Amino acid sequence: MTGFLQQLLNGLIIGSSYAVIGLGFGLVFGVMRVCNVAHAQFFVLGGYVGFLVGLPFVTLGGLPIAARVGMFVAVILAAVLFMGLVGLIVERIIVRPLRGTPVMIPFIATAGAATALQYSCQLIFGADPVLVPRFIPSTTFYFAGLSVTTAQLMTLIGMVAMLAGVQYYVLYTRWGQATRAVAEWPYVAAACGVNINRVFQITLSISAAAGALGGVLVSNMYASASPFMGDLFGTKAFICVLVAGNRKIEGMMLVGLLVGIAEALVAGYVSSSYRDAVAYLILLAILAFRPSGLFGSYED
Amino acid sequence: MSQFISGFWVVTLISAGLNAIITTGVYFSSSAGAFTVAHAALAGMGGYASALITSNLGFPVWVGILVGAALAFVTGSLLGWVSAQMHPLVAGLATMAFAEITVVVAFNTEQLGGATGLTGIPLRTNLGLVYLVLALALFAAWRFHHSRLGYAAHAIRDSMRAASVMGVNVVRVKALVFGIGSAVAAVGGALHAHYIMVQTAGDMGFWGGMNYAFFWIFGGSYTFWGPALGAMVLTILPEALRFSMSGRYILYGLLLMIVVVVRPQGLIPVMPMGSRIGLPSWLRGRRLVTGTSRAGRR
Numbered sequence: 248m249t250g251f252l253q254q255l256l257n258g259l260i261i262g263s264s265y266a267v268i269g270l271g272f273g274l275v276f277g278v279m280r281v282c283n284v285a286h287a288q289f290f291v292l293g294g295y296v297g298f299l300v301g302l303p304f305v306t307l308g309g310l311p312i313a314a315r316v317g318m319f320v321a322v323i324l325a326a327v328l329f330m331g332l333v334g335l336i337v338e339r340i341i342v343r344p345l346r347g348t349p350v351m352i353p354f355i356a357t358a359g360a361a362t363a364l365q366y367s368c369q370l371i372f373g374a375d376p377v378l379v380p381r382f383i384p385s386t387t388f389y390f391a392g393l394s395v396t397t398a399q400l401m402t403l404i405g406m407v408a409m410l411a412g413v414q415y416y417v418l419y420t421r422w423g424q425a426t427r428a429v430a431e432w433p434y435v436a437a438a439c440g441v442n443i444n445r446v447f448q449i450t451l452s453i454s455a456a457a458g459a460l461g462g463v464l465v466s467n468m469y470a471s472a473s474p475f476m477g478d479l480f481g482t483k484a485f486i487c488v489l490v491a492g493n494r495k496i497e498g499m500m501l502v503g504l505l506v507g508i509a510e511a512l513v514a515g516y517v518s519s520s521y522r523d524a525v526a527y528l529i530l531l532a533i534l535a536f537r538p539s540g541l542f543g544s545y546e547d
Numbered sequence: 548m549s550q551f552i553s554g555f556w557v558v559t560l561i562s563a564g565l566n567a568i569i570t571t572g573v574y575f576s577s578s579a580g581a582f583t584v585a586h587a588a589l590a591g592m593g594g595y596a597s598a599l600i601t602s603n604l605g606f607p608v609w610v611g612i613l614v615g616a617a618l619a620f621v622t623g624s625l626l627g628w629v630s631a632q633m634h635p636l637v638a639g640l641a642t643m644a645f646a647e648i649t650v651v652v653a654f655n656t657e658q659l660g661g662a663t664g665l666t667g668i669p670l671r672t673n674l675g676l677v678y679l680v681l682a683l684a685l686f687a688a689w690r691f692h693h694s695r696l697g698y699a700a701h702a703i704r705d706s707m708r709a710a711s712v713m714g715v716n717v718v719r720v721k722a723l724v725f726g727i728g729s730a731v732a733a734v735g736g737a738l739h740a741h742y743i744m745v746q747t748a749g750d751m752g753f754w755g756g757m758n759y760a761f762f763w764i765f766g767g768s769y770t771f772w773g774p775a776l777g778a779m780v781l782t783i784l785p786e787a788l789r790f791s792m793s794g795r796y797i798l799y800g801l802l803l804m805i806v807v808v809v810r811p812q813g814l815i816p817v818m819p820m821g822s823r824i825g826l827p828s829w830l831r832g833r834r835l836v837t838g839t840s841r842a843g844r845r
Contacts (some may be wrong), residue, residue, distance in 0.1 A: 282636065341808060348811050350636040351582045355764050356807040358757055363800030370794065482647070482753060489640050524651035527644040534641050537635045 249392040254515040255508060260399045262507020264468065267461035269484035270409055271454030271497040271503040276488055278450045280432040281342055282350060285357040287481020288364040289330055289455045293380065294472035295372060296326040297336040301380045312383075319382040319467075328460040334455025338448050346447075361477075368474035376473035379466045398468040405464045409457055410500050416453070417496070426450055468533025479523075486526045490533045492540025502541065549738065555786075557674055561742060563782035564677035568735035571684045571764040572780035574771060575691065576728025577763065579721045580704035582639035585626060585755030586732040588646035589619045591751035593733025594740030595659055598668040601741075606670040612737040616730040628722035643753050651794025653748035664747030672742035680738060683774065684731050688771035691727075700724045720807075732759075761803055 272286040300322045341360060345353045381387075387396050406429040417423040429446045439445050446450040465480065466472040487506055506526050514522040533541060552560075569590050576583050596618050597611030626645055630638035653659050660666070691697045699720045702710040711717045741744040759778075766777020784802075788795035 338616065341804060344808050345811060351639065351764070352807060352811045353759070354582075354636075354639075355760060356804050358761070359800045359803030359807060361800070363797045363804065366794075366796035366800065370797065478754070486640075486644070489637065518655075520655045521651065524648050527647045527651075530644045531641060531648070534633065534637055534644075538637055540637075 252513075253393050256393055256395060257287050257515075258508030258511030260395070260402060260468075261511060262504035262505070263403050264338055264465045264480060265484045265487050265507055266460070266503030267402065267406050267409060267464055268405075268458060268480050269487045269499055269503050270413060270461070270496065271457035272484055273488040273491070273493070273496055274413065274457070275451055277452045277493040277496065279342065279346075279356070279447055281492070282354045282485075283337075283342075283451075283454070284354060284481075285337060285361040285364060285459050287456065287477030287484070288361045288368075289458035290335065290462040290481060291368060291472070291474060291477040292333065292364065293326045293330055293343055293459025294466035294476070295368060295462075296329050296378075296459065297322045297463040297466055298372075298379045298472050302326045303383065304380070304382070315382045315384075322382070323460060323463055326463050327456040330459035331452045331456040334452040335448055337455070338451040338543070339464050342447065342451060343444065352458075365474050365477070372472075372474065374474060376471040379470055379472050381467060383467075398470075400532065402464045402468050405460065406500065409460060410497060413453070413457070413496060421451060422446070454463055471547055485527050486530045490530055490540055492537075492542045495542040498542040550735045551576055552631060559783055561672070561674055562676050564674075564681050565672075565735050565742065565763060565780045566759070566778040567775040568677070568681050568684050568738070569682070569732045570774040571688050571771075572728040572730070572732030572735060573732055573759045573763045574688055574728065574768065576627070576725045577768060578691075578697065578704065578728075579700040579724050580635060580707070580724060581627065581630065581721060582635055582760070583642045583725075584639060584729075584753055584760055585642035585646045585649075585758045586729070587755030588751040589623055589650040589729040590732045590736025590739065591653070591746065591748065591755075592622065592649065593619050593736035594746040595653065595665065596733070596745045597631075597737035598665045598740050599658075601671075602665070602668055608669070608741060611741075615733045615737045619733030619736075620726045620730040623831050624722045624726030626729075626840040627725025628718060630725075631718040631721040643756070646756050647752050650748045650752045653751065662745075662748075664745055664749075666745050668744045668746060670739050670741060670744055677742075684734070685772060685775060687711060687731070688775075692771040696720065696724065706737045723760045747749075765803065765806060781802045796813075 266337050268287070271289070272283060274280055275283045275286070301318070304318055337357075337360065339501055341356050342353060345356060381398065383397055383401065385396050387401070388396050415423075417426060425436065425441045425446050426449070428439070429443055433443055435444075462472075466476075477492060484503065485508065487503040488499050490506070491502040502537055509529065510522050510525045513525050569586055572589070573583060573586050576586065592790065593612070593615030600606050600614055601608055617779035626642060630641045634643060644693040654662050665684070699715045702713065702715055703717055703720060707717055762778035762781050763774040764777070765781055766775065767773035781799075781803075783800055785795050788798055
């Protein structure tokens with residue numbers, strides 16, 4: 248029983264990393280109907296910014312815990328600000344000129360951007376994974392026979408915080424209201440005086456920042472970053488968004504967690520080599536019965 | 548022919564030709580409006596089938612290629628049939644799921660060599676054969692472009708609802724053209740396996756399929772020869788960019804991005820991809836009417 252619960256917990260943690268990456272992707276997909284393939288690279292870049300900013304501090308040992316937490320917050324802020332800026336640039340040069348084209352056109356353009364970003368990372372940092380310094384020392388907590396590390400807990404907490412933040416923004420702020428209006432019906436929103444360009448800019452910027460935060464958390468969890476880590480996590484997060492559909496961000500996070508749990512259970516009880524097929528099988532099964540995803544609708 | 552050009556160019560031209568064949572398969576499959584990233588997997592399926600049949604059972608190579616094409620036709624038709632009614636984006640992602648599942652299955656099946664793949668496939672492909680098959684594929688694509696089936700497919704791409712009102716059996720046409728394209732891609736994949744003499748599952752997934760989608764959109768998807776041209780250009784270009792070994796994929800990605808942003812309809816400006824860009828509306832309207840009315844006479 249404890250073994251089963253431990254598998255469930257591991258799945259929850261893997262799923263939370265899918266959910267933190269999928270959040271920004273789902274936001275852009277829901278509001279702008281753009282499949283941003285480069286989002287996985289935003290995630291990778293976030294991890295590398297964490298690595299670069301953290302690098303000078305690695306040698307400083309024996310700092311009090313408060314200083315370490317402060318540094319981790321500084322790393323997060325740096326990654327979020329930098330990638331927010333990258334998001335603005337990507338919106339201006341790729342997404343805005345292609346608004347109103349069929350879905351596969353921005354898909355291919357962002358995939359080109361993803362290729363360029365990925366190989367830039369490879370050129371700068373090398374193809375091998377780099378060791379990302381951990382500011383918060385990793386301790387393992389035991390609770391009723393289950394074990395969980397600090398970094399894993401931080402990913403879980405980060406996921407909840409990000410979901411709460413995005414939900415607060417979308418539901419309770421003025422720009423969030425405008426965002427919902429644009430997601431519902433862009434032309435009517437524009438006719439009512441919403442500045443669509445500004446909404447798209449802010450949305451993509453928030454999404455890139457969320458991807459960067461996910462990158463910091465996940466690279467902190469695995470203590471490594473590599474140019475190709477976006478491929479696996481990005482594709483999985485992508486699937487979670489499609490299974491959930493384009494309407495509900497919290498539904499997307501839930502699906503991310505469920506996919507993680509399903510993968511952990513298959514890896515634990517069936518065969519770990521079939522683990523990566525689980526998400527795709529779920530996707531095909533859901534799409535066969537609900538073509539717009541669990542909570543989605545594409546009518547427009 | 549290969550005595551006139553250097554070995555480097557023979558290799559480059561053969562891989563360009565093979566990519567052009569597979570991308571022509573993408574042209575067929577996408578002619579009814581489906582976006583596909585499954586063609587790397589379907590090509591790999593052809594490669595596996597032909598490899599098993601020629602090296603394990605000792606049949607001549609054309610039997611292997613034909614069996615591979617038949618297998619891919621059946622699989623592709625099923626995939627096209629399943630995804631026929633989906634939103635285009637969702638259908639594209641269903642093909643992605645199919646491709647990734649194929650990779651996982653191929654990696655875990657011992658009869659297919661597992662992670663190491665199949666080795667020792669007989670070398671049967673040369674420059675002449677590749678371009679002969681490419682010419683045949685392009686001829687088929689040309690005839691298809693002006694056939695009843697082609698008009699029906701284009702009508703579905705322009706408006707699925709209008710086409711079905713005019714009496715086109717949307718699901719059947721979509722499944723059929725997807726199957727044809729899959730078979731063409733499988734022929735290319737089989738030739739590829741008989742060229743590099745190894746077949747692995749490594750390049751069959753999402754990014755492998757995206758490569759062919761890049762080629763397809765780069766050349767322009769509204770002509771039958773655009774995709775093949777896009778494949779030739781984009782295969783030869785990274786080789787020509789070899790002056791900066793590590794930077795060439797960065798240049799490749801940037802170039803792709805710029806071309807799509809500047810010319811969303813592809814390099815060849817025959818028809819716009821979407822309804823909001825490119826040609827004046829009177830020309831678009833006429834084409835739409837022509838396409839559906841011809842299809843309506845079926």
